[in-house]
Amino acid sequence: MSQHIHCIVNDCHYWKQGNLCVANEILVATDKFGANQPENVDASMSNQLTAQSAGSCMETCCKSYIPKGSNKITQDGVNKIF
Numbered sequence: 001m002s003q004h005i006h007c008i009v010n011d012c013h014y015w016k017q018g019n020l021c022v023a024n025e026i027l028v029a030t031d032k033f034g035a036n037q038p039e040n041v042d043a044s045m046s047n048q049l050t051a052q053s054a055g056s057c058m059e060t061c062c063k064s065y066i067p068k069g070s071n072k073i074t075q076d077g078v079n080k081i082f
Protein backbone atom coordinates (compact mmCIF):
# COMPACT_ATOMS: atom_id res chain seq x y z
CA MET A 1 0.00 0.00 0.00
CA SER A 2 1.35 3.38 -0.98
CA GLN A 3 0.76 6.22 1.43
CA HIS A 4 1.57 9.87 1.04
CA ILE A 5 1.50 12.85 3.32
CA HIS A 6 0.37 15.84 1.31
CA CYS A 7 1.65 19.17 2.51
CA ILE A 8 1.54 22.70 1.11
CA VAL A 9 4.17 24.22 3.42
CA ASN A 10 6.81 24.78 0.76
CA ASP A 11 9.51 26.35 2.91
CA CYS A 12 9.95 23.12 4.90
CA HIS A 13 13.11 21.03 4.46
CA TYR A 14 10.90 17.94 3.88
CA TRP A 15 8.58 19.48 1.28
CA LYS A 16 8.80 18.27 -2.32
CA GLN A 17 7.36 19.59 -5.58
CA GLY A 18 3.88 18.19 -6.03
CA ASN A 19 2.98 19.11 -2.46
CA LEU A 20 4.44 15.99 -0.91
CA CYS A 21 6.16 15.50 2.41
CA VAL A 22 9.23 13.31 1.97
CA ALA A 23 10.08 12.87 5.64
CA ASN A 24 10.36 9.21 6.67
CA GLU A 25 8.16 10.03 9.66
CA ILE A 26 6.55 13.15 11.11
CA LEU A 27 5.07 14.17 14.43
CA VAL A 28 1.75 16.01 14.50
CA ALA A 29 1.21 17.70 17.85
CA THR A 30 -0.81 20.38 19.58
CA ASP A 31 0.33 23.94 18.96
CA LYS A 32 1.12 24.26 22.66
CA PHE A 33 3.36 21.19 22.62
CA GLY A 34 5.09 22.30 19.42
CA ALA A 35 5.80 25.75 20.82
CA ASN A 36 7.36 24.43 24.01
CA GLN A 37 9.58 21.56 22.88
CA PRO A 38 13.06 21.70 21.31
CA GLU A 39 13.93 20.40 17.82
CA ASN A 40 15.13 17.01 19.09
CA VAL A 41 11.66 16.15 20.44
CA ASP A 42 10.15 14.79 17.24
CA ALA A 43 8.78 11.69 15.51
CA SER A 44 11.59 9.38 16.60
CA MET A 45 10.53 9.95 20.22
CA SER A 46 6.80 9.48 19.65
CA ASN A 47 6.50 6.29 21.70
CA GLN A 48 7.77 8.19 24.76
CA LEU A 49 5.33 11.09 24.45
CA THR A 50 1.93 11.54 26.11
CA ALA A 51 -1.02 12.06 23.77
CA GLN A 52 -3.01 15.28 24.26
CA SER A 53 -6.31 16.76 23.11
CA ALA A 54 -6.19 19.67 20.67
CA GLY A 55 -9.82 20.80 20.41
CA SER A 56 -9.71 21.90 16.78
CA CYS A 57 -7.53 21.52 13.72
CA MET A 58 -6.33 25.08 14.20
CA GLU A 59 -4.63 23.98 17.39
CA THR A 60 -2.49 21.30 15.77
CA CYS A 61 0.83 21.63 14.00
CA CYS A 62 3.50 19.60 12.28
CA LYS A 63 6.29 19.37 14.85
CA SER A 64 8.62 18.02 12.16
CA TYR A 65 8.58 21.29 10.18
CA ILE A 66 12.01 22.77 9.82
CA PRO A 67 12.90 25.62 7.46
CA LYS A 68 14.88 24.85 4.32
CA GLY A 69 18.52 25.76 4.85
CA SER A 70 18.31 25.46 8.64
CA ASN A 71 21.46 24.32 10.40
CA LYS A 72 19.26 22.19 12.70
CA ILE A 73 17.97 19.70 10.11
CA THR A 74 19.76 16.75 11.74
CA GLN A 75 18.54 17.45 15.28
CA ASP A 76 15.06 15.96 14.84
CA GLY A 77 16.19 12.45 13.83
CA VAL A 78 13.93 12.62 10.76
CA ASN A 79 15.26 11.74 7.29
CA LYS A 80 14.14 12.31 3.73
CA ILE A 81 12.87 9.12 2.07
CA PHE A 82 13.66 10.23 -1.50
Ligand code: SF4
Pocket (backbone or CB within 6 Å): 005, 006, 007, 008, 009, 012, 013, 014, 015, 016, 020, 021, 022, 023, 026, 062, 063, 064, 065, 066
Ligand atom coordinates in the same frame (compact mmCIF):
# COMPACT_ATOMS: atom_id res chain seq x y z
S1 SF4 B 1 7.61 17.81 7.82
FE1 SF4 B 1 5.54 18.66 8.16
S2 SF4 B 1 5.63 20.76 7.37
FE2 SF4 B 1 7.38 19.65 6.56
S3 SF4 B 1 6.74 18.91 4.54
FE3 SF4 B 1 6.34 17.28 6.05
S4 SF4 B 1 4.21 17.57 6.71
FE4 SF4 B 1 4.90 19.47 5.70
